[in-house]
Amino acid sequence: ATVLFDPDTGETRMMRSKEDAHDYRYFPDPDLLPLSIDGDWIEHVKASMPELPAAMAQRMQEAHGLSAYDAATLTSSKDLARFYMNCVDAAGVALAKPCANWIMGEFSARLNKAEIDVGDAPLTPAQLAGLVARIGDNTISNNIAKKVFDALWNGEGESADAIIEAQGLKQVTDxxxxxxxxxxxxxxxxxxxxxxxxxxxxxxxxxxxxxxxxxxxxxxxxxxxxxxxxxxxx
Structure with missing residues (x-):
């Protein structure tokens, strides 16, 4: 059907409609041969296609327990999604949410402040995963973690563990x-x-x-x- 928008009433109304294919005057082109696509080839193409953002976001929600907002934010760019997934691979699925929080929070803030892309960050997914792990096992507190993050960002150590040891930042739990x-x-x-x-x-x-x-x-x-x-x- 073809509809018309009436700006005076803010409504649409039908102008005309066509119900059957012949109303559109379709006819076969004699110069075009019938196209038959093999089902196996279709499945091969589907399997070789990269995961689309919507599908990846859905997987993050189901497998990692992320909210729809967090998943959408992390899949807003291919590089950010890859950084997050690599971080989770290194830290473990149990720490997926803390990884997401750090990436969307401190990590993204530093990228914006430095006006650089994810690929140019001086911090690797494995390094951030190490930091998240030390928070998770109570080796350091969240406040101390920010100091460790600063040191990693500034290239003052190869890993969170090395920085914690060198600067004596281990949390007192005695x-x-x-x-x-x-x-x-x-x-x-x-x-x-x-x-x-x-x-x-x-x-x-x-x-x-x-x-x-x-x-x-x-x-x-x-x-x-x-x-x-x-x-x-x-």
């Missing part, structure tokens, strides 16, 4: 060591302690910050929070 830091901070910040016990939650955040500062950012944040709150509410 309960005794963290408790000693917490006790020191509580003793030195009686005002914040009193404010928290008076109902001011911001005072708690200030105390957490003091413990993290005392540990040079290396104390496990979850342990710090749990231990501080336990001591303050005892």
């Amino acid at each position: 309960a005794g060591a963290i408790e000693a830091l917490v006790d020191e901070v509580l003793a030195a910040n009686q005002k914040s302690v009193d404010e928290f016990r008076a109902g001011k939650e911001k005072a708690f955040n200030a105390l957490v910050g003091q413990v993290m500062k005392a540990s040079r950012g290396k104390a496990n944040p979850a342990q710090v929070n749990e231990l501080l709150r336990r001591k303050l509410t005892a």
Whole structure:
């Protein structure tokens, strides 16, 4: 059918319609021979075609548990999709979401700031995968991870492990060591302690910050929070 748009009413209305092939006056061209395509050849072509962005995005959602938005972002360019897939291959599917977060966040921000493409990044998928793995096993915290990322980006080490070792960035998870830091901070910040016990939650955040500062950012944040709150509410 052929329709007409009426700008005055904002509607479309039918002008004419054709129902059968003969209405279009189709007729065979005697100079064109019948075309027969072998089914095996069609399947071969399908198998040799690269994965299209929509299919790849769907696979990321199903296999990696990504949201539709994340998958669409990562497949917005072939190079970005390849970087992500290589990162996941190196880190493992269990860390697919953290890989995606780092690529869409810090990694993309650095690319934009440096005005370079993915292919020109000074950081490899394997290096980023190593960083994500060390966050995943609690070797380093997210805050420390940003320092390691900076070092990798600036070429200060071959791997996250090498940088963590060289700069002594391994996260402190020893309960005794963290408790000693917490006790020191509580003793030195009686005002914040009193404010928290008076109902001011911001005072708690200030105390957490003091413990993290005392540990040079290396104390496990979850342990710090749990231990501080336990001591303050005892």
